Amino acid sequence: MADAGDIAQAAKARPHERLAEALAREMDEVNALIAERMASEHAPRIPEVTRHLVEAGGKRLRPLLVLAAARLCGYEGPFHIHLAATVEFIHTATLLHDDVVDESTRRRGRPTANLLWDNKSSVLVGDYLFARAFQLMVQTGSLRVLDILADAAATIAEGEVLQLTAASNLATDESVYLKVIRGKTAALFAAACEVGGVIAGAPAAQVEALRRYGDALGISFQIADDLLDYDGDAGVTGKNVGDDFREGKLTLPLIKAVAKADAEERAFWRRVIEQGRQQEGDLEHALELMHRHGTLAAARADALAWSARAREALTHLPDVPLRHMLGDLAEYVVARIS
Amino acid sequence: MADAGDIAQAAKARPHERLAEALAREMDEVNALIAERMASEHAPRIPEVTRHLVEAGGKRLRPLLVLAAARLCGYEGPFHIHLAATVEFIHTATLLHDDVVDESTRRRGRPTANLLWDNKSSVLVGDYLFARAFQLMVQTGSLRVLDILADAAATIAEGEVLQLTAASNLATDESVYLKVIRGKTAALFAAACEVGGVIAGAPAAQVEALRRYGDALGISFQIADDLLDYDGDAGVTGKNVGDDFREGKLTLPLIKAVAKADAEERAFWRRVIEQGRQQEGDLEHALELMHRHGTLAAARADALAWSARAREALTHLPDVPLRHMLGDLAEYVVARIS
Numbered sequence: 001m002a003d004a005g006d007i008a009q010a011a012k013a014r015p016h017e018r019l020a021e022a023l024a025r026e027m028d029e030v031n032a033l034i035a036e037r038m039a040s041e042h043a044p045r046i047p048e049v050t051r052h053l054v055e056a057g058g059k060r061l062r063p064l065l066v067l068a069a070a071r072l073c074g075y076e077g078p079f080h081i082h083l084a085a086t087v088e089f090i091h092t093a094t095l096l097h098d099d100v101v102d103e104s105t106r107r108r109g110r111p112t113a114n115l116l117w118d119n120k121s122s123v124l125v126g127d128y129l130f131a132r133a134f135q136l137m138v139q140t141g142s143l144r145v146l147d148i149l150a151d152a153a154a155t156i157a158e159g160e161v162l163q164l165t166a167a168s169n170l171a172t173d174e175s176v177y178l179k180v181i182r183g184k185t186a187a188l189f190a191a192a193c194e195v196g197g198v199i200a201g202a203p204a205a206q207v208e209a210l211r212r213y214g215d216a217l218g219i220s221f222q223i224a225d226d227l228l229d230y231d232g233d234a235g236v237t238g239k240n241v242g243d244d245f246r247e248g249k250l251t252l253p254l255i256k257a258v259a260k261a262d263a264e265e266r267a268f269w270r271r272v273i274e275q276g277r278q279q280e281g282d283l284e285h286a287l288e289l290m291h292r293h294g295t296l297a298a299a300r301a302d303a304l305a306w307s308a309r310a311r312e313a314l315t316h317l318p319d320v321p322l323r324h325m326l327g328d329l330a331e332y333v334v335a336r337i338s
Numbered sequence: 339m340a341d342a343g344d345i346a347q348a349a350k351a352r353p354h355e356r357l358a359e360a361l362a363r364e365m366d367e368v369n370a371l372i373a374e375r376m377a378s379e380h381a382p383r384i385p386e387v388t389r390h391l392v393e394a395g396g397k398r399l400r401p402l403l404v405l406a407a408a409r410l411c412g413y414e415g416p417f418h419i420h421l422a423a424t425v426e427f428i429h430t431a432t433l434l435h436d437d438v439v440d441e442s443t444r445r446r447g448r449p450t451a452n453l454l455w456d457n458k459s460s461v462l463v464g465d466y467l468f469a470r471a472f473q474l475m476v477q478t479g480s481l482r483v484l485d486i487l488a489d490a491a492a493t494i495a496e497g498e499v500l501q502l503t504a505a506s507n508l509a510t511d512e513s514v515y516l517k518v519i520r521g522k523t524a525a526l527f528a529a530a531c532e533v534g535g536v537i538a539g540a541p542a543a544q545v546e547a548l549r550r551y552g553d554a555l556g557i558s559f560q561i562a563d564d565l566l567d568y569d570g571d572a573g574v575t576g577k578n579v580g581d582d583f584r585e586g587k588l589t590l591p592l593i594k595a596v597a598k599a600d601a602e603e604r605a606f607w608r609r610v611i612e613q614g615r616q617q618e619g620d621l622e623h624a625l626e627l628m629h630r631h632g633t634l635a636a637a638r639a640d641a642l643a644w645s646a647r648a649r650e651a652l653t654h655l656p657d658v659p660l661r662h663m664l665g666d667l668a669e670y671v672v673a674r675i676s
Contacts, residue, residue, distance in 0.1 A: 045503045
């Protein structure tokens with residue numbers, strides 16, 4: 001759906017890569033610390049499993065957010081490195097546990113750890129990475145940082161349990177959805193930005209702005225991701241249209257459609273989502289209902305509004321190049337759906 | 339195998355119950371805090387799963403150790419309550435994850451959570467309890483407490499992974515076994531005692547003595563437990579003789595027997611443990627080999643030596659009634675095998 005903005009878009013394409021470039025020296029330190037701390041003298045299974053996942057890459061977005069937030073507030077180090085490694089460990093641990101929960105078979109283009117080793121290794125190595133993350137943050141000596149990350153860890157776990165129990169449940173409303181995606185994505189984005197500001201000793205207003213930026217960025221990112229499941233180009237997104245629908249997941253476009261359903265439509269949603277009895281043509285009918293009620297457009301508008309909120313939060317921060325890269329990042333996460 | 343010491347034994351039977359009685363008022367506070375913090379406004383599945391496990395009881399040994407250590411060093415509160423709840427949450431979280439790893443079906447006389455709900459709930463509710471434990475310890479405001487518990491969490495997870503990879507591996511020696519049982523039992527016992535002393539502001543020598551007590555108590559307890567699997571009365575222990583043997587677990591009596599094996603005996607151990615090909619009479623032959631090499635008696639001597647070490651550590655602590663109850667506890671864990 002890209003239009004006249006294409007050229008401007010291309011110029012600022014892939015802002016996370018420009019962030020990574022601007023913070024390359026520090027990301028090298030983060031990667032070295034990650035390699036050092038994922039080692040286990042006694043249990044070689046641990047680095048095997050972790051390396052499989054860590055070396056597969058991913059965008060390293062969460063450590064980049066920590067580094068950017070800290071540098072933006074004038075911090076010279078060294079503890080932003082520890083905190084960047086901390087959030088990557090927490091993220092990797094949640095991926096290991098998610099793959100057990102989702103019974104996934106692919107992650108970052110490779111077979112998942114639970115498939116290569118077993119569920120046991122995924123659960124226990126995830127626990128080990130949580131513990132290592134915890135040790136890293138204690139090293140910063142900041143109780144406030146520990147407080148923020150402990151709260152984030154609780155929000156993440158609570159969101160995951162909520163997602164599990166909300167699955168296939170048509171009573172799931174937008175407020176539950178928001179809690180689920182805060183747990184899934186926004187809580188760690190927000191904590192990454194906030195601890196960057198805290199470790200830099202930034203004023204309260206800046207720390208709060210960083211937290212709001214991370215929260216809004218994460219929410220915007222996740223709504224866009226969920227929208228692409230109904231409205232994306234599989235060649236670009238790497239997802240098949242309708243995967244969430246087939247799994248009975250209640251994401252925003254569907255939740256909004258259920259809220260506007262008449263009796264006949266409700267019966268349809270009950271059959272395909274609650275009872276999971278799907279047949280040929282159901283996805284097409286679901287898409288037609290979403291278009292009829294304008295819920296894809298409404299979800300898109302929500303994602304854009306959260307992206308705008310993320311950029312607004314940045315106006316409270318020092319006007320340096322890193323701030324503009326973070327602003328571009330907030331635009332980029334919704335560029336895919338604009 | 340009890341003998342003339344029977345009467346003295348009976349008088350000090352079940353010292354954990356006397357500890358619980360001496361600390362009853364504080365344990366009430368701990369239980370109230372546990373109930374409060376395991377609640378989740380958003381995800382009712384969380385208290386359902388946790389209540390199932392927490393209300394089944396268990397001896398609450400770990401929180402009692404925190405309370406006893408803190409009170410022994412003259413602490414009046416309030417943060418020993420938080421730390422007692424913390425260690426119980428960590429313990430409950432590891433039980434939830436263990437049941438997924440072991441594919442268990444019974445725990446504390448009830449069906450396990452993974453059987454009643456699913457593996458997903460066990461993994462995610464375990465993660466939630468870890469996060470809640472983490473929040474509770476941050477509330478104490480003590481970085482030293484956080485440091486101790488972060489290290490314990492890493493030792494626990496590392497020990498569990500090590501146990502997984504050591505299973506059915508005849509190369510497992512006594513030093514690996516010690517690391518596994520430290521992870522499984524002793525690390526949290528030691529941390530519970532140590533943080534009790536730290537929060538009380540006890541002198542370094544007392545804190546160190548508490549740590550050594552908890553470590554030795556945990557090791558002694560676990561060796562005794564593993565010994566009972568070969569030498570216990572099923573009616574008393576609730577375990578069937580030979581469970582560990584049938585699962586190919588390498589516990590101390592077996593490790594010692596493998597170390598003394600001649601070529602023919604090694605072939606036997608390879609078949610029944612490494613290859614897991616067991617037949618009628620194998621358990622009896624294994625027991626005969628253990629008796630021949632005196633490994634059951636040697637493991638018993640090790641458990642008693644660790645129990646004595648635990649009691650020796652107590653001599654560095656104030657001579658008050660709680661100290662004697664802790665001493666009785668160290669005797670009690672080996673009374674079953676004496």
